[in-house]
Each structure stands twice: as structure tokens, then as C-alpha cells.
Amino acid sequence: MSQETQQSGTPAPPVPSREEARARLDTLKEWLDARLEPLLEENEVPGAAVAVCVGDKVIDAAAGVLSTETKVEATTDSVFQIGSVTKVWTATLAMQLVDEGVLDLDAPVRTYLPDFELADDKAAATVTTQHLMSHTAGFEGDFMTDTGLSDDCLEKFVATFGTIPQLFPPGERFSYNNAAYCLMGRLVEVLRGQPYDVCLRRYLCEPLGLTHTATGPYEALMYRAAVGHVRHEPGAPPRPAAIWATVRSNAAAGSLLAMRPRDLLAFARMHLADGVAPDGTRVLSAESARAMREPHVDLPYLGFMGDHWALGWETFDLPGGTVVGHDGGTVGQGAFLRVVPGRDVAVALQINGGDPLGLYVEIVGRVLRDLAGIELRPLPKPDPDAPRIDASRYVGTYTATAGDTVVSQDADGRIWVERRPKGVFAQLDRQAERVELLPDREGTLIAAVPEMGIHRLFTFVGDDGAGRARFLHTGRADRRADA
Structure with missing residues (x-):
């Protein structure tokens, strides 16, 4: 059962025509220019940037500061980390290999990485790339082992997986897994014979014509780069985090990649166009682009999260239609990407701390409502008068x-x-x-x-x-x- 049917339904707004949606972009731009700064203040977000498209028509806006210490203003060309939105990029790199006939999603990972190990040898022998993409591999996934900054850091990281415990057999259920995407990044490295970040630049950034994208901190310094902000004490205002990013070994899962919203939208527009970049370059086959959006596993009821996971994308069954997307969070930075297949609408929102959900609800909610005829579900709220229950099953x-x-x-x-x-x-x-x-x-x-x-x-x-x-x-x- 989808979460839409689990919650009291919110009526969907009318679906505008493509021409109406394009015309509404101008009004949306005026609204963003007027409303973004107050939204940051209301939600204690230091800085944010957003980009929206209907087809090839794109608008963007930015407000606030990149750091509360330096006071450098955020602009539409500022780069923010996209966190786990990177996972869709990693899945896209893998699907390009599927297009070339080099990678079989249903073949065991050991077909390509014979030395791959987990604590459970049976699981290690049967887990496939499809399991990795859909977060159904079943092994624990939150590891940030620092294996250095050299090009072999991902190889070294995957070599430590022999002690990772197995939670359930591959394919049994969904459990979000960062390590699985690091493993998939290693597959890309081996099959391409190049480091992961080189593959990102050569097979995605360059064909997409991206101009403000950084695969690591050394590139990010060439742009106006956002700094993450965290609350060092409960209730305290957000302040710059102690570090800009975590470890390079987790880059394929989302520890480093940063870009401006327009560049993130170029990636989204390629997926909306079933694999064709904005300039007409074929980046991914139409079959693979569509396969990445097909649900592979149902999610338990998790409120803000989607209803299913596909091959890289998360899917949301919302009043008015289906949306695909992904969210990202790093050390004090966050990103939201939502794409509406069939209606040519996408929105990228990037922030550097504070409480981002208020911005998400107002900005992404308005974009989906006005441009695609889709309504967000209300965020879950507790009932303070809920009766006491016997919680022995949960304790x-x-x-x-x-x-x-x-x-x-x-x-x-x-x-x-x-x-x-x-x-x-x-x-x-x-x-x-x-x-x-x-x-x-x-x-x-x-x-x-x-x-x-x-x-x-x-x-x-x-x-x-x-x-x-x-x-x-x-x-x-x-x-x-x-x-």
C-alpha cells in the first residue's frame, strides 16, 4: 500500500499545460526573489540556492551567506554539496556500463570483483549490482573508514568489507546503504580502469556541459563554495561545521560532490529526456533511463521518505502523480532534487544548514503544485492525545x-x-x-x-x-x- 493511501488524501491541483507551466516560471521567479530571504530567516538557514525548469526553460535564485563567519553572499553560481543525491549519479555511471554490455545488473558482484568479501560469505557470493542500487543488499551500510586521499582509497575501503555484518539475505527488504554505493563506485572504477572522480567528470560532467561542479574540495575552492553549518548545542543557532566534508573513500555515496543548482538540473533534465543531455548528447540509453525510475522495492512507512526505491531514484506516489527524486545531507549541507517524468518539471534546492524542511515544503511544494499539478503529502505530526499503548513489542x-x-x-x-x-x-x-x-x-x-x-x-x-x-x-x- 502506498503512503498516499495510508494517509488522508490531499486533493491534487489541476495539471497545467506545458505552455501554462512555462509561463508560470516567470511568476515563480518573482516569488523566489521576494520570498527566499525571509524563508531562510524563518528556518535559520544561513544560505540557499534553487533552480527550477520546465523543459529547457530554467530559472534560479539564491539568498543568504555561504558562511556565517566570512559573510560571503550566496549566488546562483555558488556550489553546495549534494550529498547522497550523488548516488543517482553513481547509478547512472553503472547504467552506462549496462548500455555498453559490460555490466549485468543480475550477475553477482564477484563476477567483477572476485575478491569481494562480507562477514556472510553466502551473501557476498550472491549480492548483485541491482541489490546495491535498490538498497536491498542486506549488509550494514553506514561506514566512513578513512583510507586516505590517493586514487586507491575506494579500493582500500572495499577491501575492509569482510567484517561488515549481514542484516538479512540480499533482496529480502529495503535498508538504506551508503557502503553499497561505495561498492558500486568501485565496480565502475574496475570496469572503466579509472578512479571514480575521473569517471564522474569524463562520463557525466563533460557530456552534460557542467561548468560549476566540483568532485572534491580542491575543485570546490575554484568557486564560491558553501560551508556546512550545524547546531553545536541543542537550540543554538547554526554555526560553521568543524570540517567541510568527510572521507574521499565515500565519494560514490555522496561525501564530496558539489555543484550549483543549474548544474544539478542539467543532470535531472537528461533523465527527464530519457538519457539525452540538454545539448542533444546521448548520455544514457532511453531504456536505462526509464529502468532507473521503475520501482524495485516497497518502503515501510517512513513519513517523509518515498513509497518505493528504484535503481538509484526514490519514487513518491503523490496526489496528482508520481515524482522521482533523491535527498542529500553531508556535514551541515543538504540537497533536494525532485523530477516529474512526463511533465518535464524538475527542482533542485540546496542549503547549508539550519532547518531545511520549511524551505522544502514551501519551495518544492509550490513548484510541484503550480507547474506539475502535484501536491506534497503533509509532514507527519504526532497526536498529543494519543492513548498509551503496550510497547513491549518495540522495547x-x-x-x-x-x-x-x-x-x-x-x-x-x-x-x-x-x-x-x-x-x-x-x-x-x-x-x-x-x-x-x-x-x-x-x-x-x-x-x-x-x-x-x-x-x-x-x-x-x-x-x-x-x-x-x-x-x-x-x-x-x-x-x-x-x-
């Missing part, structure tokens, strides 16, 4: 490499969650926190207070054989640790 400790999550219920029947970051995640300005949870629907609890503008959902799936949830799902499936 326990759930573990992952990034941290442990403890769900408890006190003597008054109130439910609490405490997240305790571990390793590198404990060093990235993240602190342990304890939040009350309220019942939302069967199998799902919702945070009583918002975080970065959204009330997080905690969905419990599977069974441990004793009537308790096997996984706590927040996009990642964290396994139960207590016996």
Missing part, C-alpha cells in the same frame, strides 16, 4: 555501526527513544539524545518533538521469534541487539 536495544538506539517504556506508560552515536558519527557534532515517542499507527511511533523541522518516525518490522520487532526502521534497518 529494546537496536544496534548499527553508526550508533545504538534504546527504546524504553516507563512506569507511566510513556515511551522513550535514546540514540547514542558511535565512532566517527559521535565526532560529527552529534550528541546522544532522549526523545519521547507517541503512537502513530500500527507498528510506527513518532517523535513528540521535531528535529530539523520534522517529527521522525520509528517503524518496527519483522519478528525476532519472541513476538518482538526484529528491526527498528528509520530508513536504515537497525537489528535488535538484546536477546
